[in-house]
Amino acid sequence: MAIPLWRLTHERTEAAPVEAAVSETGGKAIHLQLSFTQMPREFKVLYSGKAVWTETAPRQDEARDLKIPFPPEGIDLQFEIGWTGDALAAAKIQVTIPDGRVIERSIWSKGTAEEVVTFQ
């Protein structure tokens, strides 16, 4: 009973592996956490034009460590989130950078969101 019915009735795709091209941070990773007001069909996170995290039928809260370099200039992550229907939905995005600092941003959209978000 602890497992929500939704999780049992939706197919879940395991996350795509982070591309080798972006794993040059000397072993350090950023921690990316996503929370949705409405469950999307799928989402994709891109760094430098490459997909670093893809989920189909994600949970309401998702988190993952990504080996992405975090220079003093910060990083841009591109989010593609496919929500069902036209109701206004939001995603809260938290990035924990290697020095422990947490940076929070949000995306609001009706339907599909495609947005570049800067963390610095």
Added chain:
Amino acid sequence: MRRIALYLAALFVLGGVSLAGEKVRVSSFSTVLTEIAEQVGGAHVEVTGHVKPGTDPHEFRPTPDDLSKVANAQLILLSAKNMENYLPKLRESAGAKGMMLQVGDQFPSLKLPAEGENGGKEIEDPHWWHSIDNVKRATLIVRDALIQIDPADRKDFDASAARYVERLDALQKWVKSEIAKLPRNQRKLVTSHDAFQYFAHDYGFTIYPIEGVTAQDQPSSKKVSDLIHVIKEQHVKAIFPETMENPKVLTEITRETGAAVGGELVADGLGAGDASTYEGMMKHNVSTIVNALK
């Protein structure tokens, strides 16, 4: 009754207000503003673009023919931020009765360290159109001026401006997504003249200009040697000449540093071919930068 009608007619003519059915005569001294006036004004305007695409606006000087057109214009569009140093001559010689709109002066400026005879002082970067947000602001400023001159066609100006801003929004989304392909620590732009501060501000680039604000500001040998040091130290992959000047110094720098020539950027307004529209110019510059630096 007849006296009132005469008074209103005189007010319309002297005040630059357009009579019904008559096209608003617009004189533009910026290729970007020419496009905005045409897009917003549509069939209700007759736009004369005095500065043609591919012309260096820093070097442009109005001809007697330009001055006679300005004298007859109801709206004169100027890039401003000290771009048109012939402005007093324009005012004096043309005896312009139309509304003179210094568009760039209506939004904030980014400052540049000046060189040459202005050395040590800061000057305004006049190349405001490299920020899409500024072009959106300019569109609304031009729309409001057209409405003031031709209030009868307000609805059309409102709708056309909204459509153009929508296209600019789509362009901005495309630009952000393309630039996101470049890690922020690789956003270092070595250009021939200092024209991309607004672009750099919006998209997180650092600019290392070889010359000053105009393409005619020649760099000192110390500046060139400092720049070579920076390019090596910062591992800058490519440097960018522009379409309007001699790339001789650039060639010397690429030879010394091993950086590639990243393609020509259109700096001083609209260019030729694909870059002859604002959208085309931005897409050309962004694609050139991203392809060379990624």
